[in-house]
Amino acid sequence: MLGNRGRWHTCTRSALLGLLACARLSFADDGSDSERFRIDAGSLADALIQYSQQSNRAIVFSDRLTRNMSATPLIGRYSQEQALDTLLEGSGLGWELVNDRIIAIYPLMCGGQDCDDAAETAANNPVFVPGIEETYVYGNRLTGSRIRRSNYSGAAPVDVFRAPEIELSGAQSLGELLKFVPAVVGNSTSTAIANGGDGTASVTLRGLPASNTLILINGRRVANDGLAGESVDLNSIPPAAVDRIEILKDSASAIYGSDAIAGVVNVIMKQDFRGFLAETFYGQTGRGDLQTRTNTLQYGSALPNGSLFLSASLYEQDPIYSRDRDVSSNADARNLGGSDQRSSATPDARIVLPDGSTVIADGGGYRPAGPEDLFNYQAFTTAVVPLERRSLYGNVSYDFTEQVTGLLEMTYLETEAAAALAPTPVFTAFEQTPIILSADNPFNDFGQDISDVRRRLVEFPLRQQHNDSEVMRFNAVMEGLYDNWNWDVGFNWSRSKASETTSNLVNADNLRRALGPAAGCQGMAVDGCVPVDLAGPVGSINDEQIDYLLANGTVSGYSKLSTISMNFSNALLRLPTGRGDLAFGVEYRQESTAKRPDALLANTGTIGATNFEATYGERQIAEVYAETALPLWTTDNGRRSLYLDGAIRYSDYSDFGDSTNPKLGLRLQLGPTLLLRTGYAMGFRAPSLNELYEGAAEEQAFIDDPCTQPANASRLPGCRGLQADPTRNQFLTVKGGNPELEPETSESYSAGAVWSPSLLDGLRLSVDLFQIEQEDVVASSAQFIVNQNARFGSFSGNVTRDAAGNLVLVTANNINVGRRRVRGADFGLTYHLPRQRWGQLSLTGSATYLHEYLARLDASAPELNLAGTFRDEASEGLGGIPDWKWQLGLRWDHKRWRASTDLHHVASMEELVPGSNRTRDIDAWSVLDLQLSYTFDLLAGLRWSLGVDNALDEDAPLAASAFNDNIDGRTHELKGRFWYTRLSQRF
Incomplete structure (x- = not known):
């Protein structure tokens, strides 16, 4: 139900506005005998509608009063009056029976405004017309459909996390909240990923890359991460202003277009908030680090014909260092059952001589390098990135008439993240342009050219990676009703700007000159060049040499999105089999992105950071869609029905062409206890602007070279009988975009059931089988190219090896070559026990x-x-894909007390131990979270919460092949036990 503030709109046909759900109502006489109720809606509006259906009473209420209110489950036997009193308890709303036939809901206090009399309200908005027993009420759009519905079970599963549940989780970022969702597996990023992360957070449904999950805010697209990102940064959404999160675990390209192959995460922001809220949160681990602070102020008020909501928050997170946890303190994890992944770039220069022998500087000359002459880079790195986030969010709505409403919303957010990296490593033989230590260089003790010098520059300050972002969003929507048609017209604009600065790098051009012939580098005063003692022991590089080599690298960029859309919907009321629904609309978008490196990075002039060329791309998209829900069969009493859900969307892209994607679903309702559903959908993902237009990017990628194993060197054709250096695991790789890419395509299938057994009121069980088949997957896999080259001699133009058989360069641009098929099942359980006196x-x-x-x-x-299995992203794997992941939660509410406990479980995974053909199991992991809160009576509106995540202090299991901290940081958590408290005061 939608309407003017202070006015009431009933659910008769004459007041249709946003029609999309129906309730068959007849009006019973007033009675006090107890009845069985099973009301488990999350929102108060849906709970009241369920009450109306189960009590056979008509209800008049305004959506403006209930839109932002949640409902406590109501299970058991109550009189109709007791049930209604219980639903409205603590809401500030009252009820009155009007003319013995209509219940009117009204505000007990109207903030200084005069309240309409309930009887007058009902009289002005009659819901009863003699001879008409069926009346229709309005609902909200549920993610996965453009049709408004209330208490709707669709042809695909949707998980909903509402504000009270988000608060009970204790999560202070959306990435942290979604990490434990069972359907989220794979390479989702967060601030728990330092080396290779950038302070952003993403979500990966079904283990597909983040680009395959569409992120929406209030059902509308927003710009991706500012550094030409493949997905929306979840850290750019202020969680304090979130009302609920809806997760559709099904392909939805027919409804939303590109990117929704794995599913959709729709973040719904708060609206119609009343009063003033001040809240503070503080938490830290049991080891005293990861101090986390959040301070929030919110204000909401009713306007004469609308509403206003403002939210401001400041979030600060301190780091965890790798050295402060046993599992992550050393890259050599052999004593834990892992492998040795220390670096061959050591503080004392490690030199491969022309005769193939390897020596290491020791202060008194050189000695043969041994197997333990490796560097533990994890003694220097951050495991969880420190982050600061400042956000402002606001929206204002205005009712121009009883049938036209406008909404404006704005977001401004800034984030800053800083990661500490180990001192810069130098591998002279493996730069894109090799660096030679010349025979006559004053620091060459061997009298011949040396091509392979490896040195960890611990004399330099630690490398620091600073990431800054600024996100702005603006949304303007007009919606209303015309001749029983719902319509809305919207303009949406968003921009994400970001920059990344890596400090304390090496200027590659200066190092090349400093190691070159003596005649070309005679001192700063002579020719502006300082010879560098790269081949010496630790401490051999003095301050003058450091100043000559020291460099910083900065990249900046933006992603921008502008959208104009129109949507229309109507109820098909006169169908022989019952009510159907129709929706259609059009959308036009403009997307653009740019990523600009500074001169040093653009000219491959640094060592220790990613060098790349500039990226720029833009395109326009025009789309049209239609959706319907049609009853194929309905019994006279409406308890059994068969519905067909259908949708189709046509998308026309300016850069690669067009795509048409349909979706079909069937819903068979067999009485009030059993729903069967099945669906089929075609999906697509347009190649991102970055994948199309990315400039050539140079990096030292982690690759497992098959030719480093003696058994492979002699038998694999690509190894040429030469064993590569087994101490190296990072290799120079050049990747880039491809303007000729085609879209990724998919076909999805699902079938499931929802069962609410009548013997156990409040119990709801669901199971849904799914299958996703994906073709033409965009891939840029240096690991794949190296494997194919070694095993079959293919991709010879993409792989370069030196005379000793060592990898020198791998070129891996984006191509449409991949294929995936994912099959599995989702399970759901909800059981609201009958309310007891306790x-x-x-x-x-x-x-x-x-x-x-x-x-x-x-x-x-x-x-x-x-x-x-687990395959680390640093080695171009898809991350941790556990075959089982589940969570179980218990909630307790009693008067002013609330408590919760949640158990999260991730099954064991198999991984390949680096440098071998041996596999091992990553242990299963279970985490218990607890929270207790109390609302004070003396200070109305004051609530205090105390919680602990990972109450049993379960350590993250060892992942021997993980590059970051010897754990799968995208699946498990390094932090251990984490205590927190929250204090909020609402006026």
């Missing part, structure tokens, strides 16, 4: 089982089943 108990659970995750990078490559 309170209300609710049990919730969800689980995802991955039966198989088949991935193939090329038609010539074998299919790999990744279900139950």
Whole structure:
């Protein structure tokens, strides 16, 4: 129900506004005998509608009063009056029975404004017309549909996290909240990823890359991460202003267009907030680090014909250092059952002589290098990145008439993140332009040219990576009703700007000159060049040499999105089999992105950071869609029905062409206890602007070279009988965009059931089978190219090796070569026990089982089943793909007390131990979270919460092949036990 503030709109046909759900109502006589109620809606509006359906009473209420209110489950036997009193308890709303037939809901206090009399309200908005027993009420759009529905179970599962549940989780960022969702597996990023991260957060449904999950805010697209990102940065959404998060676990390209192959995460922001809220949060680990602080101010007020909401928050997170946890303190994890991944770039120069022998400087000359002459870079790195986030969010709504409403919303957000990296490593033989220590250089003790010098420049300050971003969003929407048609017209603009500065790098051009012939580098006073003692022991590089080599690298960029859209919907009321619905609309978007490196990075002039060329791209997209929900069969009493859900969307892109994607679903309702559903959908993902137009990027990628193993060197054709250096695991790789890319395409299938057994009121069980088949996957895999080259001699133009068989350069641009098939099942459990005098108990659970995750990078490559495995992203894997992931929560509410406990579980995974053909298991991991809160009576509106995450202090399990901190930081957590408290005062 939608309407003017202070006015009331009933659910008769004459007042249709936003029609999309129906309730069959007849009006019973007033009675006090107890009845069985099973009301488990999350919002108060849906709970009141369920009450109306179950009590056979008509209700008049305004959506303006209830839109932002949640409902406590109501399970058990109550009189109709008791049930209604319980639903409205603590809401500030009252009810009155009007003319013995209509219940009117009204505000007990109107903030200084005069309240309409309930009887007058009902009289002015009659819901009863003799001879008409069926009346329709309005609902909200649920993610995955453009049709408004209330208490709707669709053809695909949707998980909903509402504000009270978000608060009970204790999460202070959306990335942290979504990390434990069972359907989220794979390479999602967060501030728990330091080396290779940039302070952003993403979500990966079904283990597909983040670019395959569409992120929406209030059902509308927003710009991706500012550094030509492939997805929206979740850290750019202020969680304090979030009302709920809806996660559609199904392909939705027919509804939303590109990117929704794995599903959709729709973040709904708060609106119609009343009063003033001041809240503070503080937490830290049991080891005294990761201090986290959040301070929030919110204000909301009713306007004469609208509403205003403002929210401001400041979030600060301190770091965790790798050295402060046992599992991550050393890159050599052999004593823990892992492998030795220390670096061969050591503080004392490590030199490979022309005869193939390797020596290391020791202060008194040189000695043969031994197997323990390696560097533990994890003694210097941050494991969890320090972050600061400042956000402002506001919206204002205005009712121009009883049938036209306008909404403006604005977001401004700044984030700053800083990661500490180990001192810069130098590998002279493996730069894109090799660096030679000349024979006559004053610091060359060997009298011959040396091409392979490896040195960790611990004399330099630590490398620091600073990431800054600024996000602005603006949204303007007009919506209303015309001749029983809902319509809305919207303009949406968003821009994400970001920069990344890596300090204390090496100027590659200066180092090349400093190591070159003596005649070309005679001193700063003579020719502006300072010879550098790179081949000496630790401490051999003095301050003058440091000043000559020291450099910083900066890259900046933006992503921008502008959208104009129009949507229309109507109820098809006169169908023989019941009510149907229709929606259609058009959308026009402009996307652009740019990524600009400074001169040093653009000219491959640094060592220790990613050198790359500039990126710029833009495009325009025009789309049209239609959606319907049609009843194919309905019994006379409406308890059994068969519905067909259908949608289709046509997308026309200015850069690669067009795509048409349909979706079909069937819903068979077999009485009030059983729903069967099935669906089919075609999906697509347009190649991102970065994938199309990215300039050539140079990096030292982690690659497992098969030729480093003696058994492979002699038998694999690409190794040429030469064993490569086994101490190296990082190799120079050049990647870039490809303007000829085609879209990724997919077909998705689902079938499921929702069962609410009548013997147990409040119990709801669901199971949904899913399968996603994806073709033409965009891939840029240096690991795949190296494997194919070594095993079959293919990709010879992309792989360069030196005379000793060592990898020198791998070129891996984006191409459409991949294929995936993911099959599994989602399980859901909700059980609201009957309310007792000691309170209300609710049990919730969800689980995802991955039966198989088949991935193939090329038609010539074998299919790999990744279900139950871990392949690190630093080695171009898809991350942790556990075959089982589940969570179970218990909630208790009693008067002013609330408590919760949540158990999260991730099954064990198999990984390949680096440098061998041996596999090992990463242990299963379970975490218990607890929270207790109390609302004070003496200070109305004051609430205090105390919580602990990982109450049993379970350590993250060892992942031997993980580059970051010897754990899968995208699946597990390094922090251990984490205590927090929250204090909020609402006026």
